[in-house]
Amino acid sequence: MSNLMLEARSGVCDEVVCKIAADEGINTDKLLRLIGSGRVVIVRNIRRSNVQPIGIGEGLRTKVNANVGTSSEVVDYNLEIEKALIAQKYGADTIMDLSTGGDIDYIRREIIKAVNTPVGTVPIYEAAIEAVNKKGAIVSMDEDIIFNTIIKQLKDGVDFLTVHVGVTKDIVEHLKTHPRKLGMVSRGGVFHASWILHNNKENPLYANFDYLLEIAKEFDITLSLGDGLRPGCIEDATDWAQLRELLTISDLVQKAWIAGVQVMVEGPGHIPLNQIQVNIILQKTLCKEAPFYVLGPLVTDIAPGYDHIVSAIGGALAGLHGADFLCYVTPSEHLAIPSKEEVKEGVIASKIAAHAVDIARGNLNALKRDSEMAKARKELNWESEFKLALDPEKARNIYSRVKVKNETCTMCGEYCAVKLLSKYLKVDSDKTPIC
Amino acid sequence: MSNLMLEARSGVCDEVVCKIAADEGINTDKLLRLIGSGRVVIVRNIRRSNVQPIGIGEGLRTKVNANVGTSSEVVDYNLEIEKALIAQKYGADTIMDLSTGGDIDYIRREIIKAVNTPVGTVPIYEAAIEAVNKKGAIVSMDEDIIFNTIIKQLKDGVDFLTVHVGVTKDIVEHLKTHPRKLGMVSRGGVFHASWILHNNKENPLYANFDYLLEIAKEFDITLSLGDGLRPGCIEDATDWAQLRELLTISDLVQKAWIAGVQVMVEGPGHIPLNQIQVNIILQKTLCKEAPFYVLGPLVTDIAPGYDHIVSAIGGALAGLHGADFLCYVTPSEHLAIPSKEEVKEGVIASKIAAHAVDIARGNLNALKRDSEMAKARKELNWESEFKLALDPEKARNIYSRVKVKNETCTMCGEYCAVKLLSKYLKVDSDKTPIC
Numbered sequence: 082m083s084n085l086m087l088e089a090r091s092g093v094c095d096e097v098v099c100k101i102a103a104d105e106g107i108n109t110d111k112l113l114r115l116i117g118s119g120r121v122v123i124v125r126n127i128r129r130s131n132v133q134p135i136g137i138g139e140g141l142r143t144k145v146n147a148n149v150g151t152s153s154e155v156v157d158y159n160l161e162i163e164k165a166l167i168a169q170k171y172g173a174d175t176i177m178d179l180s181t182g183g184d185i186d187y188i189r190r191e192i193i194k195a196v197n198t199p200v201g202t203v204p205i206y207e208a209a210i211e212a213v214n215k216k217g218a219i220v221s222m223d224e225d226i227i228f229n230t231i232i233k234q235l236k237d238g239v240d241f242l243t244v245h246v247g248v249t250k251d252i253v254e255h256l257k258t259h260p261r262k263l264g265m266v267s268r269g270g271v272f273h274a275s276w277i278l279h280n281n282k283e284n285p286l287y288a289n290f291d292y293l294l295e296i297a298k299e300f301d302i303t304l305s306l307g308d309g310l311r312p313g314c315i316e317d318a319t320d321w322a323q324l325r326e327l328l329t330i331s332d333l334v335q336k337a338w339i340a341g342v343q344v345m346v347e348g349p350g351h352i353p354l355n356q357i358q359v360n361i362i363l364q365k366t367l368c369k370e371a372p373f374y375v376l377g378p379l380v381t382d383i384a385p386g387y388d389h390i391v392s393a394i395g396g397a398l399a400g401l402h403g404a405d406f407l408c409y410v411t412p413s414e415h416l417a418i419p420s421k422e423e424v425k426e427g428v429i430a431s432k433i434a435a436h437a438v439d440i441a442r443g444n445l446n447a448l449k450r451d452s453e454m455a456k457a458r459k460e461l462n463w464e465s466e467f468k469l470a471l472d473p474e475k476a477r478n479i480y481s482r483v484k485v486k487n488e489t490c491t492m493c494g495e496y497c498a499v500k501l502l503s504k505y506l507k508v509d510s511d512k513t514p515i516c
Numbered sequence: 517m518s519n520l521m522l523e524a525r526s527g528v529c530d531e532v533v534c535k536i537a538a539d540e541g542i543n544t545d546k547l548l549r550l551i552g553s554g555r556v557v558i559v560r561n562i563r564r565s566n567v568q569p570i571g572i573g574e575g576l577r578t579k580v581n582a583n584v585g586t587s588s589e590v591v592d593y594n595l596e597i598e599k600a601l602i603a604q605k606y607g608a609d610t611i612m613d614l615s616t617g618g619d620i621d622y623i624r625r626e627i628i629k630a631v632n633t634p635v636g637t638v639p640i641y642e643a644a645i646e647a648v649n650k651k652g653a654i655v656s657m658d659e660d661i662i663f664n665t666i667i668k669q670l671k672d673g674v675d676f677l678t679v680h681v682g683v684t685k686d687i688v689e690h691l692k693t694h695p696r697k698l699g700m701v702s703r704g705g706v707f708h709a710s711w712i713l714h715n716n717k718e719n720p721l722y723a724n725f726d727y728l729l730e731i732a733k734e735f736d737i738t739l740s741l742g743d744g745l746r747p748g749c750i751e752d753a754t755d756w757a758q759l760r761e762l763l764t765i766s767d768l769v770q771k772a773w774i775a776g777v778q779v780m781v782e783g784p785g786h787i788p789l790n791q792i793q794v795n796i797i798l799q800k801t802l803c804k805e806a807p808f809y810v811l812g813p814l815v816t817d818i819a820p821g822y823d824h825i826v827s828a829i830g831g832a833l834a835g836l837h838g839a840d841f842l843c844y845v846t847p848s849e850h851l852a853i854p855s856k857e858e859v860k861e862g863v864i865a866s867k868i869a870a871h872a873v874d875i876a877r878g879n880l881n882a883l884k885r886d887s888e889m890a891k892a893r894k895e896l897n898w899e900s901e902f903k904l905a906l907d908p909e910k911a912r913n914i915y916s917r918v919k920v921k922n923e924t925c926t927m928c929g930e931y932c933a934v935k936l937l938s939k940y941l942k943v944d945s946d947k948t949p950i951c
Binding site for chain 1: 588692
């Protein structure tokens with residue numbers, strides 16, 4: 082049985098790790114230390130043959146996740162597979178299948194076949210829906226359904242799982258007397274909370290965390306410790322419930338590492354700009370630098386239709402302060418299941434945030450691309466500009482919609498700054514600095 | 517002759533100032549002190565009757581500017597007027613007319629008539645084009661053309677002017693032996709630089725800054741000290757040329773204040789995320805807290821087609837650290853003159869950034885709107901949600917494209933977290949905290 086974390090601690094470099102080190106431009110020994118200490122996770126399921134494993138965490142390129150999946154209202158398997166492929170095409174590093182409608186096993190297996198990125202799921206969705214189908218209600222879900230669903234999904238090749246292990250009985254009880262403006266907005270979190278309240282029992286994933294670790298270890302997958310209590314609006318940001326859950330999660334991170342299981346921690350949520358840094362510092366400190374997977378953060382509540390932008394702002398700032406993995410948000414967030422076009426827009430907005438973070442961190446591959454774009458702009462070399470763009474087709478379409486008389490664009494035309502300057506400023510090339 | 521800055525120093529509260537204090541929810545005496553010390557500017561031309569003056573600076577709501585205008589390639593007056601009206605509709609606080617094609621006087625006057633927001637211009641554009649038309653080249657422009665153009669535009673009612681007073685002979689000469697990756701990308705800056713290099717003379721606006729101040733004072737307008745040396749790519753960020761220009765500008769700020777002329781300072785440009793804070797601190801410190809008007813900042817070069825998002829990220833972070841006024845960037849930046857739809861997208865992206873900054877600063881009006889949105893979401897009150905959204909129509913369209921069976925949306929359907937939680941979590945309302 083292969084276990085990347087334990088092997089890394091012994092200094093053994095699996096070929097997966099060697100390849101990632103080369104791709105990311107990081108020293109192999111350093112990467113092994115980061116994996117061994119939990120600061121980097123390598124996401125892959127040992128049973129899945131078509132996965133291109135990726136690393137997430139300190140010293141690596143900032144990664145982006147895209148969610149796809151059916152809902153109880155819209156079930157179109159081909160559409161969801163297309164969305165997964167679009168997300169992959171525009172640079173999503175992982176895909177999460179969050180299906181809750183139709184044949185959930187079928188769509189998951191098809192998505193796993195269709196893409197090479199690691200695929201993640203939230204198994205409590207399928208478990209809860211099975212409980213509804215077989216017993217009439219989520220709250221009638223028995224604990225075995227949860228673990229059996231997890232095992233089934235891992236056998237299918239799922240590479241990482243969101244598990245809401247921090248939604249404990251004490252936090253949910255606390256909400257009764259200390260309500261939040263918007264309660265809980267995490268679906269998985271609410272499934273657990275409803276079950277806990279109805280059955281007056283502890284969250285099975287928390288109560289049986291050791292068993293969960295055993296299962297994760299068998300497939301050498303990564304657990305993503307979900308934030309069921311993430312704030313659903315600016316007013317609930319950085320509150321008691323959110324921090325209490327983070328404290329619980331931080332204990333479980335330690336437990337996972339002792340067992341040799343890789344974990345990430347999921348974070349908020351709706352957070353104002355001025356609280357993002359403190360949220361990252363808290364997570365990174367409490368969770369001993371475990372990779373941080375942020376959902377947003379959304380820096381305002383008032384822009385439905387544009388939450389990909391709201392979230393790119395929050396994600397960029399989170400990344401600047403140390404977040405490692407950005408979950409995309411689409412323009413249809415808070416309104417509807419996304420269209421294919423909205424999936425693309427969501428991925429690109431998140432890629433912009435992630436790339437801006439990599440630039441800020443001095444990532445050489447990232448800097449090189451921006452440098453080449455600057456060179457292309459200086460030369461008014463439009464073909465190069467399109468090629469280097471995150472979305473070459475859109476850039477070309479905007480440029481081409483009106484024919485220009487010379488090599489400039491329709492914005493400045495003959496008064497193009499780049500063109501004019503090159504006419505009047507003759508650079509003394511002998512004196513050009515070396516760097 | 518009315519002069520808001522001098523009156524403010526004497527503690528006289530003009531009705532314009534009183535109205536702005538009320539709208540912004542700021543104490544009048546405090547606002548007067550901020551205006552008197554130059555930390556806030558009140559933008560209006562005393563000769564313009566249809567302007568709704570606004571305040572920009574410390575303690576006030578973050579403002580957004582939208583650029584419109586013809587180019588040498590695309591001259592469609594009605595289209596540019598429509599763009600100005602669209603920008604105003606979606607919340608632009610000011611409009612700049614940057615026309616460089618067709619009858620520049622005509623389009624400027626029509627835009628001034630069409631909108632109530634303050635209108636800004638870059639008069640060197642018209643002066644340079646007049647020089648081309650009358651004398652065959654920008655570099656043949658005589659100094660009188662510049663000042664006569666400024667006076668003409670102010671008589672038309674222009675409320676603020678961008679003047680590239682910091683593009684001095686020494687900086688332009690320095691570029692010969694210390695070239696930048698992308699030279700200069702400011703059109704106005706390059707007009708001056710070309711003129712300086714060809715004529716071997718100092719920038720007339722710098723050399724005759726006192727005369728410029730006299731003119732500005734007569735119309736009680738605000739000068740926006742433009743950044744002709746703003747970096748045009750990530751690699752040029754925060755470099756010698758940019759900082760040298762800022763030093764020059766900071767001297768001129770003092771000079772303007774002594775003369776009783778309101779000024780803003782324009783800032784970069786293409787700046788990586790990790791350099792935004794330092795740029796704001798430098799400007800605010802050197803320029804003694806003069807309002808900072810940022811163009812972007814753009815945090816990566818590789819996203820043509822999406823530079824409104826790139827710029828919203830930079831603008832939000834700049835605002836968080838103290839920038840007061842965000843210039844929008846549209847999706848067509850670096851590619852083409854924007855379409856009407858792109859103007860709308862640009863304004864909304866900037867408004868998101870500005871609003872997120874206001875939330876972070878604890879602006880009560882801003883917080884109230886997010887709080888109302890959270891309440892609407894809790895109640896699944898879609899009509900309220902649309903009404904509170906920055907773009908009600910887009911939000912409604914996304915929500916409505918597939919009919920939902922109940923009061924939820926197509927994303928979560930029957931597994932809506934908000935709906936489920938309200939079923940199982942019975943809040944003890946007696947114990948609800950007061951705040």
